[in-house]
Amino acid sequence: MDITWGDVAQYSEIQWHWPIAVYLFLAGLSAGALIISILLRRRSVNDDAGCSCFVRAGSLIAPVAIVLGLGLLIIDLANPLNFWQLLIHWNFSSVMSIGVLLLVLYTPVSLLFALTVFKDDIKIGWLRQIGYAVDRTWLHVIALLLALAVGAYTGFLLSAMVSTPLFNTAVIPLLFLVSGVSAGIASTVVVGLVLARRRIFLDQLDFSSHVDAYMIAFELAILFLMFVGLYYAGGAHAAAGSAALTQGTWALVFWVGVIGLGIAVPMVLHLFGAKEKVADRSSTMARVFSQFVNRYPKPEGAGNRAFPVLTVISALLVIAGSLMLRLFVVYAGQINI
Amino acid sequence: MTKYGMLYDANKCIGCQSCSIACREANEVPRGVSRLQVWIEPKGTFPAPGLEYHRKSCVQCDNPPCVPVCPTGASYKNADGITLVDSAKCIGCKYCVLACPYQARFINPVTHVADKCTFCVDRLAAGEKPACVQQCPTGALQFGDLEKADSDVRKAGAGKYIVKPKEHLGTSPKLVEVPTKGGVR
Numbered sequence: 001m002d003i004t005w006g007d008v009a010q011y012s013e014i015q016w017h018w019p020i021a022v023y024l025f026l027a028g029l030s031a032g033a034l035i036i037s038i039l040l041r042r043r044s045v046n047d048d049a050g051c052s053c054f055v056r057a058g059s060l061i062a063p064v065a066i067v068l069g070l071g072l073l074i075i076d077l078a079n080p081l082n083f084w085q086l087l088i089h090w091n092f093s094s095v096m097s098i099g100v101l102l103l104v105l106y107t108p109v110s111l112l113f114a115l116t117v118f119k120d121d122i123k124i125g126w127l128r129q130i131g132y133a134v135d136r137t138w139l140h141v142i143a144l145l146l147a148l149a150v151g152a153y154t155g156f157l158l159s160a161m162v163s164t165p166l167f168n169t170a171v172i173p174l175l176f177l178v179s180g181v182s183a184g185i186a187s188t189v190v191v192g193l194v195l196a197r198r199r200i201f202l203d204q205l206d207f208s209s210h211v212d213a214y215m216i217a218f219e220l221a222i223l224f225l226m227f228v229g230l231y232y233a234g235g236a237h238a239a240a241g242s243a244a245l246t247q248g249t250w251a252l253v254f255w256v257g258v259i260g261l262g263i264a265v266p267m268v269l270h271l272f273g274a275k276e277k278v279a280d281r282s283s284t285m286a287r288v289f290s291q292f293v294n295r296y297p298k299p300e301g302a303g304n305r306a307f308p309v310l311t312v313i314s315a316l317l318v319i320a321g322s323l324m325l326r327l328f329v330v331y332a333g334q335i336n337i
Numbered sequence: 338m339t340k341y342g343m344l345y346d347a348n349k350c351i352g353c354q355s356c357s358i359a360c361r362e363a364n365e366v367p368r369g370v371s372r373l374q375v376w377i378e379p380k381g382t383f384p385a386p387g388l389e390y391h392r393k394s395c396v397q398c399d400n401p402p403c404v405p406v407c408p409t410g411a412s413y414k415n416a417d418g419i420t421l422v423d424s425a426k427c428i429g430c431k432y433c434v435l436a437c438p439y440q441a442r443f444i445n446p447v448t449h450v451a452d453k454c455t456f457c458v459d460r461l462a463a464g465e466k467p468a469c470v471q472q473c474p475t476g477a478l479q480f481g482d483l484e485k486a487d488s489d490v491r492k493a494g495a496g497k498y499i500v501k502p503k504e505h506l507g508t509s510p511k512l513v514e515v516p517t518k519g520g521v522r
Contacts, residue, residue, distance in 0.1 A: 007371070010371065010443045012440075015435045079427060079428050080429070082428045085426050089410050089426055091410045093405040095406070160406060161436045162436070163437055163506075164435065
């Protein structure tokens with residue numbers, strides 16, 4: 001439309017920038033790390049496995065990621081010094097307000113769970129006692145439910161907006177939850193492997209990478225449903241959906257970043273990664289890498305099994321893909337209205 | 338209780354922007370942002386070119402999408418059906434700006450909170466009409482209580498073909514438009 005008078009920048013301005021996209025990513029990643037950490041801990045037959053490098057990594061990533069994300073949320077406010085209004089005025093018809101309530105519960109619960117995992121390393125007596133006191137099934141149940149809620153809420157935050165066709169779809173909450181869980185598992189695997197100081201439980205590694213592989217396959221299916229849904233919704237929805245997939249930089253980010261690097265390559269790598277474990281081989285690159293990460297201990301009876309390079313590369317790509325998905329949805333959604 | 342509404346007749350609008358300037362003056366709207374604009378769109382081709390006029394402002398939805406999304410309740414509808422922002426409660430999260438299907442909201446660069454057309458709520462309290470309505474030289478803008486049959490807005494709309502912008506979104510706008518007859522003029 002040709003406008004013959006006035007400054008029209010405000011009508012096409014991007015309102016939510018990268019800090020919001022990164023926050024949505026970090027919240028999902030945090031929830032995913034907490035979920036895999038709890039699952040691994042509950043699957044463990046002994047204390048050693050229940051405090052493995054992966055359980056530890058996940059339990060630490062969860063609170064760290066969510067706190068970083070909350071920081072980003074606050075700095076992105078136009079009126080950041082007024083943020084405390086969120087805590088004294090509640091409006092439960094607003095997904096954002098529900099999200100604040102969830103985060104107010106989720107953040108301390110994720111810290112409590114980390115406390116139960118690290119309780120034997122803590123020197124402060126009372127803190128250690130709290131760790132022992134809350135190391136119960138009920139904490140795991142509450143933490144799992146809150147993690148699922150936080151992962152899904154990041155999607156409801158967008159899907160609640162009737163103004164923006166790309167956001168206003170039924171599957172976005174599920175998409176963000178699944179993508180967040182896959183990024184959370186991937187980051188748990190990477191941080192767990194790199195920082196490992198004790199025995200690495202290969203069954204935990206296999207379980208994590210398998211769940212992750214299922215998650216990205218599921219993510220691909222949800223993305224397919226989302227765009228088919230937009231297409232059949234017609235009108236502004238169909239137009240926004242096809243523009244998002246075909247026009248501009250964000251379409252490239254979607255096809256190359258989200259689909260290619262974030263889903264397709266990790267799926268292929270997972271197949272080789274699985275073989276890498278079964279064959280117990282070590283490639284030259286893997287040997288170099290395992291010398292570089294010299295803390296990596298050789299598991300007993302595992303022969304010359306090396307640092308699982310393909311698994312780590314795949315996990316890093318999954319994390320990057322999850323971040324690019326948030327950036328794509330947030331920016332392409334606001335551009336195509 | 339009143340239910341304020343406005344009618345914009347594109348057939349009477351000459352695109353002079355008096356309304357927009359009056360709004361700026363009355364509400365101290367900073368440079369670079371607008372509560373109200375009139376967009377002039379060239380339409381048609383030679384030998385019959387023409388212009389089409391549109392008012393861009395808050396349409397004062399009866400069911401405003403910007404109100405339920407507000408996490409602190411800063412965005413609210415008053416007893417007269419006017420959607421307003423309580424700047425003391427606003428944290429500037431921009432959720433309402435994004436949720437508005439009419440792009441009628443913006444972050445005020447001076448106050449750093451969400452801002453929008455208020456139907457000049459202070460002028461209404463003093464018994465005056467909104468600044469844009471008072472300033473319009475052709476009577477293209479009419480204002481009044483939608484529930485009173487003899488109000489200016491009801492009389493101006495009687496028997497006319499009326500469009501409620503993006504009505505399909507379920508927003509029930511109270512700012513309605515009489516579109517240009519035949520598309521251009």
